[in-house]
Amino acid sequence: DAGVIQSPRHEVTEMGQEVTLRCKPISGHNSLFWYRQTMMRGLELLIYFNNNVPIDDSGMPEDRFSAKMPNASFSTLKIQPSEPRDSAVYFCASPSGGLNTGELFFGEGSRLTVL
Amino acid sequence: QQQVKQSPQSLIVQKGGIPIINCAYENTAFDYFPWYQQFPGKGPALLIAIRPDVSEKKEGRFTISFNKSAKQFSLHIMDSQPGDSATYFCAATYAGNMLTFGGGTRLMVKP
Numbered sequence: 001d002a003g004v005i006q007s008p009r010h011e012v013t014e015m016g017q018e019v020t021l022r023c024k025p026i027s028g029h030n031s032l033f034w035y036r037q038t039m040m041r042g043l044e045l046l047i048y049f050n051n052n053v054p055i056d057d058s059g060m061p062e063d064r065f066s067a068k069m070p071n072a073s074f075s076t077l078k079i080q081p082s083e084p085r086d087s088a089v090y091f092c093a094s095p096s097g098g099l100n101t102g103e104l105f106f107g108e109g110s111r112l113t114v115l
Numbered sequence: 116q117q118q119v120k121q122s123p124q125s126l127i128v129q130k131g132g133i134p135i136i137n138c139a140y141e142n143t144a145f146d147y148f149p150w151y152q153q154f155p156g157k158g159p160a161l162l163i164a165i166r167p168d169v170s171e172k173k174e175g176r177f178t179i180s181f182n183k184s185a186k187q188f189s190l191h192i193m194d195s196q197p198g199d200s201a202t203y204f205c206a207a208t209y210a211g212n213m214l215t216f217g218g219g220t221r222l223m224v225k226p
Contacts (some may be wrong), residue, residue: 033214042216042218042219043159043204043216045215056213091158091159096161102148102149102164102207103161104159104214106159106160107158108156108157109156109157109158
């Protein structure tokens, strides 16, 4: 298994543009987490899917952010319109252990820069 | 509300030293406490983890000490090496895999 695959690795865009980040979780795991990492706020949980259904999206900053998991092998995080304060590294992660262990495999992240 | 507080923010030690990173939590519902290691340009990776019914856990040069009554836990790195230079995050979880991370500690081990 190649682990959690994220794309793009780097994205530079201008304010107001739509950004779509993609994630292929570890096969066989139907849970997926999206995190955002910044210097100021550290690692923040944005949204958590289980069985492809959003369970907790309380961390999604505002309506400009949306996430989908149409099937067990793909998820997207979309920002529309993007703003400079959205600049961060976005990670997705799959659980590695049982559901209640807190052990996650993270992808290598998508570094977003909004100018 | 920051539910897991981590200190120090940065730490510099000489090779062979024993860096100690401390974390404190507030929510007594937390039932699993993992530590993650992150190298530049990479995602966090699970390093070691502990449950609250255990006071200490060792894996190689890494040791977690846990004090349930004080709601504190710490990571010790024995015989630290330059390759241990990374950012370390403590975390806590409940209700499944909803991790809450500490703010991170940037460790530098000098040769």
